[in-house]
Amino acid sequence: MMSSQQRLFSRYAKDIKPGKLEWIGLRPAHYQPMQVQQQAQALQGLGLEGDHRSGKTPGSGRQITLISQEYIRQIAHFTGRQTVAPELLRRNLVISGINLTALRYQRFQIGTAVFEATALCHPCSRMDKALGQGGLVAMLGHGGLCAKIITSGTITVGDVVTVMTPQGELF
Template sequence: MKLPPADSPLGQLMATLPQVGRVEWIGLRPQRGVQMDEVDAATAVTGAGLVGDRYKGGSGKRGVTLIQAEHLPVIAALAGREPMPASLFRRNLVVSGVPLVALKGRRFRVGEVLLEGTDPCDPCSLMEKAIGAGGYNAMRGHGGLCARIVEGGTLRVGDAVAVAVED
């Protein structure tokens, strides 16, 4: 996604984020169809993914998946369910306090790791089974963001999430 020029009115609006976010939860998917492993920290490998996650070594555009913490109760409500555990959504990071949609096409830091938002993380058909009837539709528009790892390092629960300052 090409961002508008930074000095344009739309560019200025899109660049304005009132606060820094926070990593609330980290999970790894060791293989397809198994429960996610909740961890306090994970190692991000440049151009690949997270060590211990089944997507490590893929195309790189989906090195890390993120979901908005504030959207989890919305998804539950839209599915007619009580609050659900973060692992059910099969995203690597649950992030609060910063709108993930604003990070698409931007570079941002999660602790020491530099990421670049690449694509929406649309739900797959497995969400229907995981959440229940209507789960796929409940997640539409709330699936989060895929990001590639530009500079690796360690991600930790509690890390800040903020737009990277360009040099």
Template sequence: MLSQGAIMLDPEAGLPSDHYHSRTQRARQVTLVGTENLAAIASFLGRDAVGPEQLRRNILVSGVNLLALKNRRIRVGAAVLEVTGECQPCSRMEEILGPGGYNAVRGHGGVTARILVGGTVQSGDPVQRIDDGD
């Protein structure tokens, strides 16, 4: 995984270079994780840091309670997403993060989202909840 300053989100195809690109199951087109979640995972593992690429997450955010946004629409940059669920850890977390990796990620893996309106997301773009009627 490579960190990018900007990426185009497409409602039909997802993220151009993502593992889930062009899959028919659109509920998991994008994954988001918070810097606070990564800090909690690192703390549990006794590490200085854990990166979003280790969890294979697409968008890193800060200061947002992602789990509270389930079934809500959010704007990130020019794109509009619908948060579809919690991103559960997979068995590879033990391999990637070492012993205890799976448990460290439980409850801190971020969320999955569907792309409703495509657009460019750039580093530093805020996450804004879209209330009903907006």
């Protein structure tokens, strides 16, 4: 049974233009630096192979985290920086050219893997340490999304991000 929000978001899914995978980062262990990758294996129900969250809570709605390049530019603006390195934000994937909020509750494909966006990915107090005082506030509303992996597959920087119909077909 879909919630009213899920019904609302799915009504407009066909209008979401494709995006592009710009960056992949894995966290090998809690509090460890991100490792930038050109390619990763998305494991159904688990997470990204090599990421510390993979398999931690099977079936969780937070198997991966993603943020948009456009949100990163906003965060840079609000923190007074020219740029913000994606690894500082500790999200797994950076995508561009797509309204990230519109992906909420949607299934989408990157490479050969299928994901389902579940919840907003709220920033934590560690963002003040990573970005300086006010980092958390700069990220409010721009923290990205959490998602689960529906179908295992390979994702590669440069892959297209495409929204799927509720029947699993690409729009």
